[in-house]
Each structure stands twice: as structure tokens, then as C-alpha cells.
Amino acid sequence: MCKLLNDHGSKDTSNRRNGYGHKSLKTTYGDVEIAVPRDCDVTFEPQVVPKRTKDVSSIEGKVLSMYARGMSERDIVDTSSAESL
Numbered sequence: 001m002c003k004l005l006n007d008h009g010s011k012d013t014s015n016r017r018n019g020y021g022h023k024s025l026k027t028t029y030g031d032v033e034i035a036v037p038r039d040c041d042v043t044f045e046p047q048v049v050p051k052r053t054k055d056v057s058s059i060e061g062k063v064l065s066m067y068a069r070g071m072s073e074r075d076i077v078d079t080s081s082a083e084s085l
Contacts, residue, residue, distance in 0.1 A: 018038045018039060018040055020037055021035070022036070023036050025053075026056070027056055027057055027060060028057045034049070
């Protein structure tokens with residue numbers, strides 16, 4: 001079980017989120033900082049930006065081309081989830 005600082009009460013799970021880590025991504029528009037949730041059991045699996053990925057410029061091009069073809073945002077999310085861009 002993980003030990004958390006500043007824990008003010010009991011909760012139903014031993015795997016409590018422990019804040020956010022910061023990650024810098026390289027895009028075609030420059031560097032972008034994002035906040036990635038952390039947990040003690042390391043069970044969080046990012047869906048949009050995989051672990052240890054820093055350059056997402058290829059994803060931007062694919063999303064923009066799908067949007068230019070008239071796909072809705074929901075269709076793009078469904079497609080990118082299925083294909084793991």
C-alpha cells in the first residue's frame with residue numbers, strides 16, 4: 001500500500017491519485033506542457049499521449065487531415081482510439 005502525505009481521511013481504495021507529473025511535448029507549434037496524473041500503483045495508462053512519447057507532431061497532422069475531410073470530433077476520437085494513431 002502506498003503512503004501519501006497530507007492524507008486527511010480514509011478512502012475505499014489503496015491506490016489513490018497522487019497529484020500530477022509534468023511532461024513537455026514537442027509539437028509543430030512548439031513545446032507544450034501537459035499535466036499527467038500519477039498513482040501509487042502505476043496503473044494509469046495514458047490514452048492520447050502514450051508513456052515515454054515526447055514528439056506528437058505526427059498525430060497533429062493525422063487529426064487535422066481527418067477534420068479537413070469532414071469527420072466530427074467524436075468520429076476522430078473513436079478512430080484514434082481504435083487505431084492508436
